[in-house]
Amino acid sequence: MEIGILGTGMVGQTIGSKLVQLGHDVFMGARDADNPKAIAWAKKEEGQRALYGTFTNAAAFGEIIFNCTLGSASLDALHQAGASNLKNKILIDTSNPIDYSKEDLILSVCNGDSLGEQIQRAFPETRVVKTLNTMNCNMMVEPAKLPERTNVFVSGNDIDAKTTVIGILREWLGWKSVIDLGDITTSRGVEMLLPLWFSLRRVVPSDRFNIRVISS
Amino acid sequence: MEIGILGTGMVGQTIGSKLVQLGHDVFMGARDADNPKAIAWAKKEEGQRALYGTFTNAAAFGEIIFNCTLGSASLDALHQAGASNLKNKILIDTSNPIDYSKEDLILSVCNGDSLGEQIQRAFPETRVVKTLNTMNCNMMVEPAKLPERTNVFVSGNDIDAKTTVIGILREWLGWKSVIDLGDITTSRGVEMLLPLWFSLRRVVPSDRFNIRVISS
Numbered sequence: 001m002e003i004g005i006l007g008t009g010m011v012g013q014t015i016g017s018k019l020v021q022l023g024h025d026v027f028m029g030a031r032d033a034d035n036p037k038a039i040a041w042a043k044k045e046e047g048q049r050a051l052y053g054t055f056t057n058a059a060a061f062g063e064i065i066f067n068c069t070l071g072s073a074s075l076d077a078l079h080q081a082g083a084s085n086l087k088n089k090i091l092i093d094t095s096n097p098i099d100y101s102k103e104d105l106i107l108s109v110c111n112g113d114s115l116g117e118q119i120q121r122a123f124p125e126t127r128v129v130k131t132l133n134t135m136n137c138n139m140m141v142e143p144a145k146l147p148e149r150t151n152v153f154v155s156g157n158d159i160d161a162k163t164t165v166i167g168i169l170r171e172w173l174g175w176k177s178v179i180d181l182g183d184i185t186t187s188r189g190v191e192m193l194l195p196l197w198f199s200l201r202r203v204v205p206s207d208r209f210n211i212r213v214i215s216s
Numbered sequence: 217m218e219i220g221i222l223g224t225g226m227v228g229q230t231i232g233s234k235l236v237q238l239g240h241d242v243f244m245g246a247r248d249a250d251n252p253k254a255i256a257w258a259k260k261e262e263g264q265r266a267l268y269g270t271f272t273n274a275a276a277f278g279e280i281i282f283n284c285t286l287g288s289a290s291l292d293a294l295h296q297a298g299a300s301n302l303k304n305k306i307l308i309d310t311s312n313p314i315d316y317s318k319e320d321l322i323l324s325v326c327n328g329d330s331l332g333e334q335i336q337r338a339f340p341e342t343r344v345v346k347t348l349n350t351m352n353c354n355m356m357v358e359p360a361k362l363p364e365r366t367n368v369f370v371s372g373n374d375i376d377a378k379t380t381v382i383g384i385l386r387e388w389l390g391w392k393s394v395i396d397l398g399d400i401t402t403s404r405g406v407e408m409l410l411p412l413w414f415s416l417r418r419v420v421p422s423d424r425f426n427i428r429v430i431s432s
Contacts, residue, residue, distance in 0.1 A: 111411075146431070153412075179419060181418075189411035189412030189413075192409070192412065194408075195402075195408050197405075200405075200429060203396065204429065205431055206431065206432065208431060208432040213420065213426075214362050214426060214427070214428055215421055215424060216422065
């Protein structure tokens with residue numbers, strides 16, 4: 001499949017490389033067409049399948065788009081990508097609304113709203129599915145590296161889009177236990193998990209951890 | 217031990233009954249000395265060990281105090297209890313800052329502050345330990361009812377107080393896996409877990425669920 005990745009950081013690179021390895025054509029988009037991190041990533045993948053260019057190029061290329069930009073830059077990046085290039089497509093939003101201008105961990109939106117909802121409102125003809133934002137990027141593509149099965153969550157308004165994304169999580173990324181939380185407003189819960197994640201990060205041995213929901 | 221419980225709701229009743237059954241003397245405090253729920257609870261316990269009265273009475277009675285009031289009422293209740301009655305004591309804060317005046321789930325404080333911190337700031341001579349607020353009250357006192365071990369978190373500035381509370385969680389309530397997140401600012405993470413908890417509540421079979429942190 002042809003996949004667009006918005007963002008050149010660890011999340012974009014990790015997901016992009018995993019999808020290239022699976023045989024997909026992956027286009028990594030950045031603000032500038034000659035982003036050094038995107039160039040280095042495409043070179044490292046050494047194939048025909050890893051391409052790079054602007055956010056606009058990546059969004060136009062992809063049948064499915066991953067938003068892997070910093071949350072603080074996501075809406076700008078998506079506007080650069082262009083509503084017409086995102087129209088009717090599935091946008092898998094992995095971002096977290098961290099305000100890096102603050103010393104403490106502060107979310108730029110929460111508590112009655114979320115970045116997932118802001119994106120869905122800004123691009124009403126795009127089918128936004130929030131997922132994968134609750135863990136380190138290595139966990140995203142290798143959930144089986146943990147000694148026990150853990151959970152990934154999905155939030156979104158479009159049932160068919162969520163079904164497709166759940167398939168991607170299961171078949172491509174190896175997630176055995178996907179929890180559909182409901183509509184895009186449930187992005188609030190997974191984004192507001194971030195402060196607990198950062199607290200846990202300081203007390204567990206590494207960033208290779210995740211949560212599992214256990215019910216009776 | 218002599219325990220004060222502030223609050224007459226499900227959380228206060230469930231913890232209070234558990235502690236009475238364990239042989240402790242439990243004083244349930246409310247705004248009014250003749251709160252019908254507190255009277256009914258004390259009568260149900262049918263012993264010498266279940267007492268009731270005002271917040272002030274309960275705080276004066278207890279060597280350790282549980283705050284089981286609604287988050288929106290906690291600071292008021294604690295001021296009624298009185299700083300002098302709480303001085304040097306351990307206050308186990310189980311509350312969540314839910315704003316019940318809103319239709320959506322809105323926290324009255326979050327994202328750079330928390331109710332746990334507000335309480336610690338308002339009562340600097342009290343040793344506040346935030347814990348147990350991340351689950352239904354039945355889970356709090358019967359963690360072994362779940363098919364797998366799950367986690368409870370503690371947050372607080374006073375190391376000795378946390379050690380005592382971890383002992384209470386383990387020995388009295390049966391928690392095998394307690395995670396000390398750090399100082400009272402880590403209350404932010406456990407309070408901000410609430411929106412995810414409510415989303416999960418709608419998709420799991422019952423309110424008998426909890427999370428487990430799995431790391432490699």
